[in-house]
Amino acid sequence: xxxxxxxxxxxxxxxxxxxxxxxxxxxxxxxxxxxxxxxxxxxxxxxxxxxxxxxxxxxxxxxxxxxxxxxxxxxxxxxxxxxxxxxxxxxxxxxxxxxxxxxxxxxxxxxxxxxxxxxxxxxxxxxxxxxxxxxxxxxxxxxxxxxxxxxxxxxxxxxxxxxxxxxxxxxxxxxxxxxxxxxxxxxxxxxxxxxxxxxxxxxxxxxxxxxxxxxxxxxxxxxxxx
Amino acid sequence: xxxxxxxxxxxxxxxxxxxxxxxxxxxxxxxxxxxxxxxxxxxxxxxxxxxxxxxxxxxxxxxxxxxxxxxxxxxxxxxxxxxxxxxxxxxxxxxxxxxxxxxxxxxxxxxxxxxxxxxxxxxxxxxxxxxxxxxxxxxxxxxxxxxxxxxxxxxxxxxxxxxxxxxxxxxxxxxxxxxxxxxxxxxxxxxxxxxxxxxxxxxxxxxxxxx
Numbered sequence: 001x002x003x004x005x006x007x008x009x010x011x012x013x014x015x016x017x018x019x020x021x022x023x024x025x026x027x028x029x030x031x032x033x034x035x036x037x038x039x040x041x042x043x044x045x046x047x048x049x050x051x052x053x054x055x056x057x058x059x060x061x062x063x064x065x066x067x068x069x070x071x072x073x074x075x076x077x078x079x080x081x082x083x084x085x086x087x088x089x090x091x092x093x094x095x096x097x098x099x100x101x102x103x104x105x106x107x108x109x110x111x112x113x114x115x116x117x118x119x120x121x122x123x124x125x126x127x128x129x130x131x132x133x134x135x136x137x138x139x140x141x142x143x144x145x146x147x148x149x150x151x152x153x154x155x156x157x158x159x160x161x162x163x164x165x166x167x168x169x170x171x172x173x174x175x176x177x178x179x180x181x182x183x184x185x186x187x188x189x190x191x192x193x194x195x196x197x198x199x200x201x202x203x204x205x206x207x208x209x210x211x212x213x214x215x216x217x218x219x220x221x222x223x224x225x226x
Numbered sequence: 227x228x229x230x231x232x233x234x235x236x237x238x239x240x241x242x243x244x245x246x247x248x249x250x251x252x253x254x255x256x257x258x259x260x261x262x263x264x265x266x267x268x269x270x271x272x273x274x275x276x277x278x279x280x281x282x283x284x285x286x287x288x289x290x291x292x293x294x295x296x297x298x299x300x301x302x303x304x305x306x307x308x309x310x311x312x313x314x315x316x317x318x319x320x321x322x323x324x325x326x327x328x329x330x331x332x333x334x335x336x337x338x339x340x341x342x343x344x345x346x347x348x349x350x351x352x353x354x355x356x357x358x359x360x361x362x363x364x365x366x367x368x369x370x371x372x373x374x375x376x377x378x379x380x381x382x383x384x385x386x387x388x389x390x391x392x393x394x395x396x397x398x399x400x401x402x403x404x405x406x407x408x409x410x411x412x413x414x415x416x417x418x419x420x421x422x423x424x425x426x427x428x429x430x431x432x433x434x435x436x437x
Contacts, residue, residue, distance in 0.1 A: 060243070068236045072243050079247040083254050090258035093265040097350070189354065 003123070005130055012134025018111040019142030019197070020204050025109035028102045029143060030193035036159050039147025041095045042102055043140025045084055049106050050139075051132035053080045054120040058128035061121045073116040081107040111139060146196050152177060154188035270334075270349075274306075274318055276363075277336035277345030283308035283315055294417045300324050303417050314339055319414035320349075325406040328352040333407065335372075335414035342376045345369075346411055351403075358403035368397055369407075377415050385412040 003011075018024045025046070032042045056076045064072050085103045088096040096103060106112070115135055120128040148158055156178035186192050267288060274287065285308065293302040303321035307314060316339065322332045331351040336344040346369045353359050360366045371394060386392025387404045394408050 063239055065236050065239070068240050071240060075240075075243055075247050079250055082251055086254050086258045086262070090261040090265070093262070093269070185357070 003127060003131075005127075008127065008130045009134045009137075012131065012136075012138040013141065014138075014204075017138040017142065017204075018114075018135055019139050020201050022111065022114070023201075024111040024114060025139060026197075028105055028109060029139070029146070030190065030197060032099060032102050033143050033146040033150060033193055033196070034154070034188050035151045036144060036148040037095075037162055038098060039143035039145075040140070041092075042099055042106075043136070043143040045088060045099070045103055046106055046109060046111075046143075047133065047136025047140050048084050049077070049080050049109075050112055050115060050136040051129055052083075053077045053112055054115055054128040054132035055125060056080070057116040057120040058123060058125045064121070069117070069121060070113075073113055073121075077112050077116065078107050111135060142197075142200065146193070146200060149196050150187045150192050153184050154192065156183050270320075273334050273347040273349060274336070276347055277334070278308055278316055278318065283310050285309045287318070292421065294319075294421055296321060296413050296417060298324075299413070303414065305417060305421060316344060317418050319417055321410060321414055321417070322350075323406050323410040323413075325402075325409065326351060326353055327358050327400070327402045327406075328354065331403070331406055331410070333410050333414070335411055337415060337418045340376070341415060341419055342374060343372045343411065343415070346372045346407075348407075353400070353403045357397070358400045360397050360400060361403060361407060366397070368395065368404075371395060372411055375411075377412070377419060382412075385409070 012018075016022060019026075019029055028042055028046070033039045053073075053076050057073060060072065060076070081104060084106070085096070088099070088103055115131060119131045123131065151157055151160065156176060158175045158177055184192075187196070270288065287306050287308055290309070291304050291306045294305055295302045299322065301322045303319050306318040306320065308316040308318065317337050319335045319337065320332070321335070322330050324330055329352050331353070332349040334347040334349055336346075338344050347363075348361055348369065351358070351361070353361065361368055363369055380393040383391075384393035385408055387394050387396040387401055387408060389396040389401050390405065392408065394404065396404050
């Protein structure tokens, strides 16, 4: 089974997006997406974990017998997450305080185990790395868009606290898009995360189903997807 | 391939992966450990510098500390003692109240030798964005109202948010957060009062020994 690179990317970003289609890793996705910068930070951290763990799993795949593959994947993923967590604490200390418990919790993000099992353990290194990048980018994109939307409705800003990610040079970089100080509070609270993600899934479904209004194609698509 | 060979090979594989993971993690810990500790110390000292001018004391503040248990709080408070030429000038109490709206709030409270609050800093909290997080100095001046207060000002029953009959301003829709911090500052003052004479003299004597 070989998959072309464009196909891997289309899968990660749209056709099989971990956040919008597989609906995996929702705990960190919903909890940390209250600002653009938080979304970007956790998105990049998750992407880094996915790429490293996919690469490691792909390299180990010939040595792994089926009965020990899951413990081995878990070991690889836990190690990767710890390495990323320690790096964040050492080099992006302020951001790691904001992301808090959600960086160690990347280990429980099912996306990563799912990609190790479904893709990286059956594919050569290059494809596995591409898949990690693509799935990570898809997850990060959902986090960033959701974070930006919630920040915009809740605070009226975009990119507040960018200095946490990029250093003090960017302090005060925040863009006040809407002219109010405190907006719709619900956007920042947990319900806002669910509503926002729901809207994003709905928009995606609308875009996917729109061209299928042609009766013949619509009939073909009646088959359940998974 | 024998039937016994399969599990053995799996055991060896898993063991090797486990060992590899251990080596990587130990190496990573070695590389980042010092840096992480340094960052944490810098942050604590930066928060302290907001309340105590750096030239007002000359001891190694972070090394000069005692732990004080506080009733009802899960973690003991740490009391750091600032001194200038051996003379006590202030104490900084690092305490964590479990009574925030969404869990722990970690505070630094600086108290001078007369038992008056010099400043309060919030180190960590998970209060609601837009409501409870207005305790942060970058959002409002709310924490400033503690400066100059002491256990006698106001009287003990006044140590509560004004919405509950006390003397401290309440942030609208964040009464629980406010009450937790007011109580924690009061507890910090009590911890200092109880331990004021003892830890200072105790440390002074060890200072003499080391000179």
